[in-house]
Amino acid sequence: MKNNATRDKLIDSGAQLISQQGYNATGINAVLKTCGVPKGSFYHYFSSKEDFGLAVIERFAASYDETLVALLEDNDTPPLERLRRYFAAGREYMHACDHATGCLIGNLGQELSGQSDTFRDALNLVFQRWEQRFVHCLKDAQTQGYIAIRTTPEALASFILTGWEGAILRAKTLKSVEPMVHFETILFQQVLVPSA
Amino acid sequence: MKNNATRDKLIDSGAQLISQQGYNATGINAVLKTCGVPKGSFYHYFSSKEDFGLAVIERFAASYDETLVALLEDNDTPPLERLRRYFAAGREYMHACDHATGCLIGNLGQELSGQSDTFRDALNLVFQRWEQRFVHCLKDAQTQGYIAIRTTPEALASFILTGWEGAILRAKTLKSVEPMVHFETILFQQVLVPSA
């Protein structure tokens, strides 16, 4: 009843299709087809499409959190350099997916938070966990004197996360990482600075 | 064949439903039901759902551009105050819609730009027109000495628009305008400042 190769295959295919097309536009049959699993198995592992969607979110969040920790809590690297690497990784991914996919959590947040409170809560939690990772890194930067303490790390983390998500969205419609570059440039030039 | 009350009713209802539920989740029948128009009329005015969606975008953009001009090109008001008013209006709207709707263009950009190039192009154009309105206002601010000229107005406009869109997205999943407040606060405190 727990973990299983078939279940994993379903979640993997689902994450891929949902990333590309969105939740509503991705039919269960399409997921089944891409991984060659019959419908009976799907409803053996998941009670509904919503249940499946939540599992996709959960798994993506868990996997993404690992890379987030590796990037933002690497104490061998100066805090602002960690942030730079995070942005660079995001830009690379955006380029790799031909500017079509973006951020799964951001996509679903936009599509589903007005549609289902269950999804909204789940996505909100993911965002909040991400913000905490940023807070941790920003606190390091403040105590080490790299940035001023005129703003709380929490507010700064919110600023960075929302700005970055917005830049990703804009990059999708523009089919260019230019908005992401602009965001990063101005952020490091005027916000993440030491002097008051 | 041109403008008509029925056509307008369809677009109005469509804009409302699509704002709330998204494009894919909004069926044509639902639109027809909310404004009491039969299907025959719909396909008399629009050749397809995509055609309809584009008309909804076009009309929203035209109407929104008016308020944008009124806010950002009001020469009787200092440039930064114009921006403040723009953000205040956005916050008020977000509150009025119970944090559920957000920005129609942003929503559709997220949902459709990976799905249809036609939509992506249309939405991209709208964003670019908006950016130009910001550029105009920021140039005023620079020439009047309110903000430094270390960054091009174009890059700044991109930064503001993407940051704001991201804040709206985050406000939807959080059901609070807090991210929008954080964005505005830090923007005026550290980015839109005169000194180098």
Next chain:
DNA sequence: CTTAAAGTAGACCAGTCAGTCTATTGTTTT
């Protein structure tokens, strides 16, 4: 008064949706 076109009206179509059902196969446990 006639005729053509614009617009209204909704039954209808093939296809797809999420979800159900029964039957069968694999794998343990006893």
Next chain:
DNA sequence: AAAACAATAGACTGACTGGTCTACTTTAAG
């Protein structure tokens, strides 16, 4: 070996999708 359960398999259902079709009504032109 047998019973119990997990998992596979896919045909099937009713509701709904975007879109088509024909019939009817209104408006305007000649």
